[in-house]
Amino acid sequence: MTTTAISSTTASAASGSIVLNSAENIHIYSSVDLNVGESVSLEVTPDAGVTWIPVIDQEFRGVLLSDTVQSQMVSGPGTFRLVKTATAVATAIYYDA
Numbered sequence: 001m002t003t004t005a006i007s008s009t010t011a012s013a014a015s016g017s018i019v020l021n022s023a024e025n026i027h028i029y030s031s032v033d034l035n036v037g038e039s040v041s042l043e044v045t046p047d048a049g050v051t052w053i054p055v056i057d058q059e060f061r062g063v064l065l066s067d068t069v070q071s072q073m074v075s076g077p078g079t080f081r082l083v084k085t086a087t088a089v090a091t092a093i094y095y096d097a
Helices: none
Strands: 002-009 018-020 025-030 040-044 071-075 078-084 091-096
Antiparallel strands (some): 040 078
C-alpha cells in the first residue's frame, strides 16, 4: 500500500510521524528524480515527536534520498519522519509498507 508522506510541493516540508515496529520495513521514494542539492533526510524521535534527531550512520549519513539515490529502505523499530528540502519542481515523497 502506497502512503503519501509529503504531498507534492516545491517548498521544504516534513512528514508526520511514521511508526515502525521491530522488523517492519518501508520503501521510501520520490515522485520525480531529485536534482543536485535537493534531498530527503530521515529523523527519529526518542520522545513522541517533541525532539527530532537526524539519523546519521554509515549508510545514510543524514541523507536518505538525493540526486544519486532515488529510493531507500528503512527498518524499525522507531518513530521516524522524513524532511524534504525545497525542490525546483513539485515533488511528493511516498512510502510502501
